[in-house]
Amino acid sequence: MIGPVRLAGGERGNGVSRGPADLPHQTESHGPTARVALVTLGCAKNLVDSEIMAGLLAKGTFTMTSDPAAADVALVNTCAFIGPSQRESIDRILEMAALKREGKLRGIVVAGCLAQRYQADLLNEIPEVDAVVGTGQVDAIVRVMNRVLRSPSSRILEVGPPGTAVDLASHRAVSTPRHVAYLRIADGCDFRCTFCIIPALRGDLRSRPLESVVAEARRLAEGGTRELLLIAQDSTSYGADLYGEARLPELLRELVRIQGIEWVRVHYTHPKTWSEALIQVFEEEVKICKYVDIPLQHVTDSMLRRMRREVRRADMERLIETLRSRIPGVAIRTHFIVGFPGETEEDFTELLGYVRGAELDHVGCFAYSREDGTPAGRMKEQIPERLKLSRRQALMTAQKKVATSVWGRWVGRTVPVLVDGPVAGRPGVSVGRVEQQGYEVDGVTYVRAADGAPAPEAGAWVRVRIVRAREYDLDGEVAA
Numbered sequence: 001m002i003g004p005v006r007l008a009g010g011e012r013g014n015g016v017s018r019g020p021a022d023l024p025h026q027t028e029s030h031g032p033t034a035r036v037a038l039v040t041l042g043c044a045k046n047l048v049d050s051e052i053m054a055g056l057l058a059k060g061t062f063t064m065t066s067d068p069a070a071a072d073v074a075l076v077n078t079c080a081f082i083g084p085s086q087r088e089s090i091d092r093i094l095e096m097a098a099l100k101r102e103g104k105l106r107g108i109v110v111a112g113c114l115a116q117r118y119q120a121d122l123l124n125e126i127p128e129v130d131a132v133v134g135t136g137q138v139d140a141i142v143r144v145m146n147r148v149l150r151s152p153s154s155r156i157l158e159v160g161p162p163g164t165a166v167d168l169a170s171h172r173a174v175s176t177p178r179h180v181a182y183l184r185i186a187d188g189c190d191f192r193c194t195f196c197i198i199p200a201l202r203g204d205l206r207s208r209p210l211e212s213v214v215a216e217a218r219r220l221a222e223g224g225t226r227e228l229l230l231i232a233q234d235s236t237s238y239g240a241d242l243y244g245e246a247r248l249p250e251l252l253r254e255l256v257r258i259q260g261i262e263w264v265r266v267h268y269t270h271p272k273t274w275s276e277a278l279i280q281v282f283e284e285e286v287k288i289c290k291y292v293d294i295p296l297q298h299v300t301d302s303m304l305r306r307m308r309r310e311v312r313r314a315d316m317e318r319l320i321e322t323l324r325s326r327i328p329g330v331a332i333r334t335h336f337i338v339g340f341p342g343e344t345e346e347d348f349t350e351l352l353g354y355v356r357g358a359e360l361d362h363v364g365c366f367a368y369s370r371e372d373g374t375p376a377g378r379m380k381e382q383i384p385e386r387l388k389l390s391r392r393q394a395l396m397t398a399q400k401k402v403a404t405s406v407w408g409r410w411v412g413r414t415v416p417v418l419v420d421g422p423v424a425g426r427p428g429v430s431v432g433r434v435e436q437q438g439y440e441v442d443g444v445t446y447v448r449a450a451d452g453a454p455a456p457e458a459g460a461w462v463r464v465r466i467v468r469a470r471e472y473d474l475d476g477e478v479a480a
Contacts, residue, residue: 252288
């Protein structure tokens with residue numbers, strides 16, 4: 001849920017934007033100021049879409065509220081990545097529908113990937129929904145909201161080709177704490193993994209011009225951002241559609257030169273599209289976090305072929321070995337899918353053995369979700385749900401032991417920590433992250449101030465002596 005926001009140019013407010021003028025087709029007025037509750041589900045890329053819509057709405061004289069019951073319109077920005085995400089999105093829409101039936105909402109607008117996927121079905125099956133906005137129509141949100149408020153009986157379908165217009169950043173109302181911000185560099189993906197519905201919902205790779213990304217990063221830095229979190233469906237392919245070759249290395253070298261930026265963290269890389277030039281940037285630039293987010297998905301060659309990952313196990317192991325040897329202290333974050341169609345006991349045993357021996361710093365695991373419209377959804381040899389879940393539990397149990405060992409080695413070190421904020425109910429204690437922990441996706445580091453001292457504030461850098469490790473989390477004390 002987005003409440004108070006930070007404008008991309010550095011000012012803070014509660015939905016009152018002082019950025020550029022509205023897009024030309026969004027000058028309609030709904031009359032008195034209306035309140036919008038924006039509910040965001042899914043990934044950080046979806047959050048950026050919500051921030052763009054919040055900024056556009058603020059400039060369209062709407063006011064944002066964090067309480068749907070106090071709003072005139074609820075805007076639900078949905079996720080449709082896998083079955084559980086879709087169910088969560090539907091549940092939140094139904095919660096808003098109940099408020100509307102009680103007379104607490106005048107309208108409901110559904111946006112995001114679920115809207116792109118099911119389109120008119122949402123209008124037909126949930127009569128309380130007034131409008132459906134696709135992933136490629138984010139910039140139409142003000143016009144749609146005005147129509148919903150002016151014509152309550154209208155049923156609006158605003159869906160076209162998939163994928164966000166990638167260069168709407170000047171309208172964005174940033175919702176993360178001042179010291180950290182997502183920086184979307186591209187949308188869509190050119191890979192066609194057999195399990196993935198995202199290209200159908202987000203389209204092919206569409207990169208932002210390098211100059212536009214750098215300009216937004218400068219605006220964020222001027223507003224107090226110290227850590228940039230680069231996101232895309234496939235960050236390592238950034239620029240290939242615009243320039244004929246990937247330009248992530250060049251982009252990173254530009255970003256680290258921006259005054260005020262101290263950490264640049266890259267998310268969502270692909271094992272096939274890492275290059276020597278990119279490795280050199282990680283090796284040479286101290287502001288690039290020693291942190292590699294690289295979903296592997298599986299390790300047996302048979303599963304990788306069925307998933308259409310376009311890499312072999314040997315390729316991935318060689319890459320990780322290279323990263324570890326040339327970037328000392330690098331943390332590896334990855335995800336795996338278990339229970340993919342045709343995954344044998346031998347496949348899973350090999351994956352489990354890899355997890356036990358690879359000493360990966362951060363591991364997530366999905367039980368395969370069968371998605372209509374994907375090649376994997378049509379495959380034979382579907383795995384029973386109970387077996388998928390048991391394999392996931394076994395893998396995460398194994399990784400828990402690995403994490404206890406990996407993070408246990410931090411005890412006794414004194415390291416810099418970026419503080420994200422105080423811990424409620426624990427005087428003198430803040431929560432932050434070491435360089436090898438990603439914002440909101442990994443473990444955290446709890447920092448205790450010296451006796452009687454206030455807890456370090458959000459955005460502060462402190463040197464911390466690590467005194468305890470608890471699986472993924474660390475406990476530390478401010479060093480003297």
